[in-house]
Amino acid sequence: MDLNADLGEGFGHWSLGDDRALLSVVTSANVACGYHAGDADTMRSVCALAAEAGVAVGAHVGYRDLAGFGRRFIDVAPDTLTNEVLAQLGALSAFARAAGTRVSYVKPHGALYNALVRHEPQADAVVDAVRLFDPGLAVLGPPGAVWLKRASVAGLRVWHEAFADRAYTAAGTLVPRSEPGAVLRDPAEIAARCVQLATEGWVRSVGGRPVRIQADSICVHGDTPGAVEIARTVRASMESAGVVIARVESPLRHSRVS
Template sequence: MIDLNSDSGESFSSWRMGDDEAMMRIVTSANIACGFHAGDPGVMRSTITAAAAHDVAVGAHVSYRDLHHFGRVFVDVAPAELTDEVVYQIGALQAMARVVGTPVTYVKPHGALYNTIVHHTAQATAVADAIKEVDESLAVLCLPGSEIARIAGRKGLRVVHEAFADRAYNPDGTLVSRREPGAVLHDPAEIGRRVVRMAADHQVVAADGSVLDLDADSVCVHGDTPGAVGIAAAVRSALTDAGIEVTRFA
């Protein structure tokens, strides 16, 4: 049994990113942008509406305040300021979800923030504090073995470990930087086989060929990857064919 999530709601005004309506027919959880790296109120509402129509769990995809770089550049923000910005983003998505009639059940940091709080204790603490202050029942979707997983767990938050269908891994279990060749995978069949191994054998092959142990509750397909809908469909089909139930964690 495993959850399948996607980064969603990342269009902005007249600029379109991905196909959220199609993705909601495939995934079981949607990490919806809250306006700091992508998304706007109309996009948030339409994406939440599509998620609710297909019984997809709604999560707040929080980020550094960085529309210009799509949230993919580290920001040396003070911890107290980061806490407030994460609170603000979760609250915005909660308000829109309340209007639609579905709850926000978890939080997943985005991009550079996600990667930074794998090892940055102060920012990881700031994010965990924000989530706990808003609603301690919210789960935290994050990388296994990360600082945010450790700190969030210590604070009594539910930690949900995540793997990545379409991203290459370093030998230490972190993600290969998008600046490096081969960081993003594109072959749907290959990705489908890879995810089955993640779910069934709890393993993934790193970029150097080594085999990593990987215990994940959810697998992410990035909504902005070219061909994302086809990749997500291939992953879900491969899991189903392998007898692995795809179901939401929250």
């Protein structure tokens, strides 16, 4: 199982999360590309730290929405969205190359991540951007998402993601952040869920029903309070349960969406 975290989400004098500490725990880093968060200094720093730690670099692309942290849906034209994702991929790739590593995969952020579950025009737009930039990149997202199905048809490698610190509905979707209990806080509870997910393939929904989730990677949000402790507890618990923690780009981890 791969462990990923959203990193590089500071901007200018504003910092968010402990990137250095999280990079000592996770195996893949979703690096903000300057649209929802991040800037040139942050991208270069996080890429260098990831390369030093042997952590895979992923492009955490989002809507052009610094003020809203990329958590507001934007009805952007598909051609424009393709170009904006291309711009983000190009920027992060430059800093990854400067650090002696490369961008290995693409994971949308926030509102874009949620929109691509069902929004077909935007799903096609993001797939087009990845295919045009580098068809060898993998894409990371939730099981059943339209954009992963379109990515698979386009010949891209697909990985499925689950969330360590987010609650699920009985339908297998994330509970909206606006609702109580959407974000989990207790490291022991989160770690136990992750072990169950990795070894048995399911988690319990907010209503108590078991939900099947196919996952190649588990995300620990870098901006969740106590994120470093959560990530360390998750990794230690999973390894104690016999789960092998490996980078998402391992050729054994990819799958196709039927």
